[in-house]
Amino acid sequence: DFPNLKIVMEHISTEEAVNYIYSAPDTVKATITCHHLLYNRNALLVGGVKPHFYCLPILKRETHRQALLKAATSGNPKFFAGTDSAPHATHTKETSCGCAGVFTAHGAVELYAEAFERAGAIDKLEGFCSHFGADHYGLPRNTRTLTLEKKSWDVPQTYAFGGSTITPLRAGETIAWSIV
Numbered sequence: 001d002f003p004n005l006k007i008v009m010e011h012i013s014t015e016e017a018v019n020y021i022y023s024a025p026d027t028v029k030a031t032i033t034c035h036h037l038l039y040n041r042n043a044l045l046v047g048g049v050k051p052h053f054y055c056l057p058i059l060k061r062e063t064h065r066q067a068l069l070k071a072a073t074s075g076n077p078k079f080f081a082g083t084d085s086a087p088h089a090t091h092t093k094e095t096s097c098g099c100a101g102v103f104t105a106h107g108a109v110e111l112y113a114e115a116f117e118r119a120g121a122i123d124k125l126e127g128f129c130s131h132f133g134a135d136h137y138g139l140p141r142n143t144r145t146l147t148l149e150k151k152s153w154d155v156p157q158t159y160a161f162g163g164s165t166i167t168p169l170r171a172g173e174t175i176a177w178s179i180v
Helices: 015-023 034-038 041-045 062-072 108-118 122-137
Strands: 007-009 028-032 079-081 159-161 164-166
Touching: 007 015, 015 028, 015 062, 028 062, 028 122, 034 062, 034 108, 062 108, 079 122, 108 122
Parallel strands: 007 028, 028 079
Antiparallel strands: 159 164
């Protein structure tokens, strides 16, 4: 009844979702998070549950991560960035009933760059992050730019968050790309 209705499946996490988007009409597209491109369920579960990797949709098997990465780096405009950065205070994640969500706002573009570089598709990053979403929604493309440099930086253990803290993805580790 609505052949021109634009639909976005937010934050797909399975190979089945990727296949569905490929087969769906051009009005149906999907977003993919940087953490679903970089991690599988082992990051969440091996060695004990790691609450800062707990998100919804939950991280899946490696076969699903690979399918998502292939779709994201394909250059197909049916797939675009959807950061889903979730700023939950550290104490609300590190509890018996922790909040779902991964905090990536501090380095989402740089994390996407890592994933695209590993896939040998850094040349496809701009379309995925900057063009395909705006094009789908009929919005003008942003004319401002940012520059990424292959220069690692250390992610802080936490960031201030109101009267609390927030623990970012890769806390105490490095990210290989920087915005300069």
